Amino acid sequence: MEISVYIATSLDGFIARKDGSLDWLPGSDGSDDGSGEDYGYGEFMAGIDVLIMGRNTFEMVRSFGTWPYGELRVAVLSSTLGSLPEELPDNVVRMSGLPRDIREMLAADGCRHAYLDGGKAIQAFLDAGLVNRLILTRVPVLLGEGIPLFGPLAGDLKLQHIKTLSFENGFVQSHYHCL
Amino acid sequence: MEISVYIATSLDGFIARKDGSLDWLPGSDGSDDGSGEDYGYGEFMAGIDVLIMGRNTFEMVRSFGTWPYGELRVAVLSSTLGSLPEELPDNVVRMSGLPRDIREMLAADGCRHAYLDGGKAIQAFLDAGLVNRLILTRVPVLLGEGIPLFGPLAGDLKLQHIKTLSFENGFVQSHYHCL
Numbered sequence: 001m002e003i004s005v006y007i008a009t010s011l012d013g014f015i016a017r018k019d020g021s022l023d024w025l026p027g028s029d030g031s032d033d034g035s036g037e038d039y040g041y042g043e044f045m046a047g048i049d050v051l052i053m054g055r056n057t058f059e060m061v062r063s064f065g066t067w068p069y070g071e072l073r074v075a076v077l078s079s080t081l082g083s084l085p086e087e088l089p090d091n092v093v094r095m096s097g098l099p100r101d102i103r104e105m106l107a108a109d110g111c112r113h114a115y116l117d118g119g120k121a122i123q124a125f126l127d128a129g130l131v132n133r134l135i136l137t138r139v140p141v142l143l144g145e146g147i148p149l150f151g152p153l154a155g156d157l158k159l160q161h162i163k164t165l166s167f168e169n170g171f172v173q174s175h176y177h178c179l
Numbered sequence: 180m181e182i183s184v185y186i187a188t189s190l191d192g193f194i195a196r197k198d199g200s201l202d203w204l205p206g207s208d209g210s211d212d213g214s215g216e217d218y219g220y221g222e223f224m225a226g227i228d229v230l231i232m233g234r235n236t237f238e239m240v241r242s243f244g245t246w247p248y249g250e251l252r253v254a255v256l257s258s259t260l261g262s263l264p265e266e267l268p269d270n271v272v273r274m275s276g277l278p279r280d281i282r283e284m285l286a287a288d289g290c291r292h293a294y295l296d297g298g299k300a301i302q303a304f305l306d307a308g309l310v311n312r313l314i315l316t317r318v319p320v321l322l323g324e325g326i327p328l329f330g331p332l333a334g335d336l337k338l339q340h341i342k343t344l345s346f347e348n349g350f351v352q353s354h355y356h357c358l
Contacts, residue, residue, distance in 0.1 A: 011329075011355075024335060127323075138353070140339065141335055141336065142305065142329060142332060142335065143332070144329075144335070145331055150190075150191035150192070150321060150323075156203060156320055156322055157320065157323075158319065159190065159320060160319065160349065164343055166340065170338070170340035174351050176190075
């Protein structure tokens with residue numbers, strides 16, 4: 001099973017303000033930014049058969065109201081969360097364990113390509129050497145503080161640059177393979 | 180006077196390891212990386228008439244042995260450093276003060292375009308709203324820890340993306356104007 005990260009950060013590397021706010025990220029509230037551009041999200045999601053997300057990301061997505069992932073299988077990582085709310089689709093499940101265990105369980109269940117979301121989850125999988133692809137979109141703003149995308153690692157992690165795309169609104173999206 | 184930053188960081192935003200080491204940055208030891216590519220450094224430097232650097236960057240440059248900036252005017256920012264070593268060219272001077280004072284003194288002295296180097300100095304000038312251009316080269320490696328390029332800010336700082344260049348070795352260089 002391949003694991004990919006697709007995420008936007010400020011130029012100083014934050015995925016959200018300290019309070020989780022995404023007001024600095026155009027389009028994060030679901031509004032159309034008028035560009036007709038989806039920054040490759042649709043194409044990326046078309047190849048995904050499971051979304052792995054951390055607890056904080058789950059709570060944030062829940063706060064938006066409508067569950068946005070339809071029939072896509074979703075694994076919510078949490079060791080403390082009880083049962084999931086009943087109104088969620090049956091394909092949303094709670095999982096806990098080490099990144100390699102999560103990966104093995106999903107692969108054994110037939111998953112081929114996972115989308116990994118959420119700062120702490122991404123950091124844990126990167127540190128375990130379990131992220132295969134990183135698609136990073138840089139928003140042209142410095143926030144000064146917030147929730148960082150990257151965190152401590154056991155050692156250097158080298159990447160292979162695949163391509164970089166620039167968009168009219170100033171977004172710069174780089175695609176990497178983890179080596 | 181325009182102030183520009185031209186700097187390389189790891190993908191997780193570090194300009195050096197905690198001990199100042201640049202071993203992760205190809206070519207930082209002055210060796211030729213064989214690409215024949217200077218990543219725009221020569222063209223950038225051709226338009227610069229003063230280099231402003233922080234104390235730590237000064238010490239690091241000194242540790243390389245030969246002073247690499249020839250006749251270029253250099254302002255070393257430090258409030259604690261005594262006189263500069265005598266073997267340095269006369270065009271290397273020590274300055275102290277707030278970023279806006281430094282900027283005014285150099286502009287009054289006829290400087291038109293400054294190259295600002297060093298983590299703390301860059302953070303101080305960014306926070307004072309005194310950086311005009313940011314040329315940021317991302318090296319495809321995650322270090323996990325180190326000396327960060329960016330730091331706290333009084334508020335959001337919006338940037339205008341000008342262009343992004345990708346190089347064969349995986350470097351991705353983005354040019355921004357600060358708004």
